[in-house]
Amino acid sequence: MTPVQVGIWGASRSVGQRLSRLLHEAGDVTVSLHPGTFPSAPETLPHLLILFGYPESLREQVEAVRASAGGEQVVLVAALSDRTTPESLEGLLRSGVDDLLDVGAPPPLLRARLRLLVRRARARRRRWDIERELQVRVGQQAVVAELGRRALANMPLPLLLEYATERVAAALGVELAKVLRLLPDGRELLLVAGYGWQDGLVGTFRVPAGTDSQAGYTLRAGGPVVVEDFARESRFACPELLRRHGVQAGLSVPIFVGGHSWGVLGAHTCRPRTFSHDDVHFLQAVAHVLATAIERREREEALRESEARYRAIVETAVDAIITIDETGRILLFNPAAERLFGYRAEEVIGRNISILMPSPYREQHDRYIRNYLETGRRRIIGRGREVTGLRKDGTTFPMYLAVSEVRLPDRRLFTGIVRDLSETRRLEQEILRISDEERRSIGQDLHDGLGQMLTGMALISQSLARRLAAQGRPEARELEELTELIRQADRQARTLARGLIPVELEANGLQAALYRLTRQTEELFGIRCRFEAEKDVPVADNMVATHLYRIAQEALNNAVRHGRAQTITVTLAADDEALHLWVRDDGVGIPEKLPETSGMGLRIMHYRARLLGGHLEVRRRKEGGTEVHAAVPLTGRVLPADASQVLPETEVIP
Numbered sequence: 001m002t003p004v005q006v007g008i009w010g011a012s013r014s015v016g017q018r019l020s021r022l023l024h025e026a027g028d029v030t031v032s033l034h035p036g037t038f039p040s041a042p043e044t045l046p047h048l049l050i051l052f053g054y055p056e057s058l059r060e061q062v063e064a065v066r067a068s069a070g071g072e073q074v075v076l077v078a079a080l081s082d083r084t085t086p087e088s089l090e091g092l093l094r095s096g097v098d099d100l101l102d103v104g105a106p107p108p109l110l111r112a113r114l115r116l117l118v119r120r121a122r123a124r125r126r127r128w129d130i131e132r133e134l135q136v137r138v139g140q141q142a143v144v145a146e147l148g149r150r151a152l153a154n155m156p157l158p159l160l161l162e163y164a165t166e167r168v169a170a171a172l173g174v175e176l177a178k179v180l181r182l183l184p185d186g187r188e189l190l191l192v193a194g195y196g197w198q199d200g201l202v203g204t205f206r207v208p209a210g211t212d213s214q215a216g217y218t219l220r221a222g223g224p225v226v227v228e229d230f231a232r233e234s235r236f237a238c239p240e241l242l243r244r245h246g247v248q249a250g251l252s253v254p255i256f257v258g259g260h261s262w263g264v265l266g267a268h269t270c271r272p273r274t275f276s277h278d279d280v281h282f283l284q285a286v287a288h289v290l291a292t293a294i295e296r297r298e299r300e301e302a303l304r305e306s307e308a309r310y311r312a313i314v315e316t317a318v319d320a321i322i323t324i325d326e327t328g329r330i331l332l333f334n335p336a337a338e339r340l341f342g343y344r345a346e347e348v349i350g351r352n353i354s355i356l357m358p359s360p361y362r363e364q365h366d367r368y369i370r371n372y373l374e375t376g377r378r379r380i381i382g383r384g385r386e387v388t389g390l391r392k393d394g395t396t397f398p399m400y401l402a403v404s405e406v407r408l409p410d411r412r413l414f415t416g417i418v419r420d421l422s423e424t425r426r427l428e429q430e431i432l433r434i435s436d437e438e439r440r441s442i443g444q445d446l447h448d449g450l451g452q453m454l455t456g457m458a459l460i461s462q463s464l465a466r467r468l469a470a471q472g473r474p475e476a477r478e479l480e481e482l483t484e485l486i487r488q489a490d491r492q493a494r495t496l497a498r499g500l501i502p503v504e505l506e507a508n509g510l511q512a513a514l515y516r517l518t519r520q521t522e523e524l525f526g527i528r529c530r531f532e533a534e535k536d537v538p539v540a541d542n543m544v545a546t547h548l549y550r551i552a553q554e555a556l557n558n559a560v561r562h563g564r565a566q567t568i569t570v571t572l573a574a575d576d577e578a579l580h581l582w583v584r585d586d587g588v589g590i591p592e593k594l595p596e597t598s599g600m601g602l603r604i605m606h607y608r609a610r611l612l613g614g615h616l617e618v619r620r621r622k623e624g625g626t627e628v629h630a631a632v633p634l635t636g637r638v639l640p641a642d643a644s645q646v647l648p649e650t651e652v653i654p
Helices: 013-026 055-067 086-095 107-152 157-172 214-221 240-244 277-316 335-341 361-375 422-470 475-500 509-525 542-561 600-611
Strands: 004-009 029-034 048-051 075-079 099-101 176-182 188-195 206-208 225-227 249-257 260-269 320-325 330-333 385-390 396-407 412-420 528-533 567-574 578-585 615-620 626-633
Touching: 004 013, 004 107, 013 029, 013 107, 048 055, 048 107, 055 075, 055 086, 075 107, 099 107, 107 157, 107 277, 157 176, 157 188, 157 260, 157 277, 188 214, 188 260, 206 214, 214 225, 214 249, 214 260, 249 277, 260 277, 320 335, 335 385, 335 412, 361 385, 396 422, 422 475, 422 600, 509 528, 509 542, 509 567, 542 567, 542 578, 542 600, 542 626, 600 615, 600 626
Parallel strands: 004 029, 004 048, 048 075, 075 099, 528 567
Antiparallel strands: 176 188, 176 260, 188 206, 225 249, 249 260, 320 330, 320 412, 385 396, 396 412, 567 578, 578 626, 615 626
């Protein structure tokens, strides 16, 4: 407990010594004796002040004490004299005297009175200290609140940091305050804001981030660090920056942003200082406000950078990018989408996405969205699909659509990436045309060239064999065997030619062609291959028959060459709506997921099915092997070869 300071002014030497002795008996006190009158402008004031003198002079001294700094906290006592009158006592009391003391009272009584005065002075000092501390804490809270208000008002971060250091210095009653930021390399801290430092240091001065400085030690410790006197500090040395400014004590706390060390907030004074727990909590509160403001700024900056990158990607993307909300309303329409669909962005923003779809998908699209939102069943979201787009001029075109979903707290957004497939379809059609022409050419060459040559060779060989037999020559038998081999080769050549030349237009032309194809495959590769049809399936359109035949031909080739099948079944059937062609084998099967660079043959099979308004599926069989299934509408027309007119296999849905 701090001793009560007592000052005795104007008493005689004997009276002063007697009072001093009694005061020491009364408690823990320090006493100073002054024979003269109390100064009009005192430098310091004791806790208890006893004044001697005439009433008139005492009144002036009392008024001087009360008017001085801190005069209100002093317990002021006037010693009575033989010249004190009731009138003068009243004047003394009005002037601000707390109590009166009769120094002529018996020693026991005087001792008791002095003990009461000491207690009174100690209580007033304690109350005064509490009130002052409370004012300090209220002021510190006000600093934190104002700092938070400015942070929420988006005060520029450099200005916010400067304001924080200024207010911290004032609230803690120190000469210096600083904010140090940890540099990206983690080796140094940069002085980014400060109060009371020499000119030119803020923004340039660096402090090592190691544990040999208070800032570095604070950063590594992850908590507050208090130095009451650097002369007695053993954990780290006083940095050159602090020595240059005469710092003797300091308090520092780390600043954490996003769970990571961002920097240090510190306060320093040029005298030894004991920092209270409240001081530490205040500085931590300021550091928390700064950390929140810094994190917010960094997030905003990251968001701005992300938005800028996103916009740059969207604006420069080759593919069309379109974003819609849950109602189908268009929110984003990038330049590539403008070029693809023929609309300017301002023409479609806010309108329903169905304006980019042909009928009947336009009328059904909103229902598709509602169904997904209600059931959660996905049909296109998260996976790509080929669909049909509608341009502003009314033309349609094939496109590949991939849709992703973003769930926000209050809504969902759907973003579609669209790629024009017109050129792809044109190239596919060209490849198909060239492939068919090459097949026809090779088939014609086999039939008209090699076939004719083999027929001629067989006739010559047969004639020669007959002449030799007539002469009784033994070579005639060998020549007959050679003739039979030539005839077999001729038959195989003509069989190959029939497979390469398009199917003839007959009521049962497709069935007959598929039967011959299976027999040919069986003969050429020595495997079991059969054709099945539950009933006659007439196909009057030669184009339909040709495309289905080519699909079967390609599927058989894949099964033999890649699937290593030993048994293959080709099935042709029809129901009320479609023609169905299945090619099933017992081979090794296709991979679970086909690579993006799957063969051209598979692509052409898909393309042939789409040309007929149908679709094609290739899947692994549970029992092993592969199944190819082509379904073609019975009532559907064969679409023109123009790739821009190829309809999708499914409707356009999100």
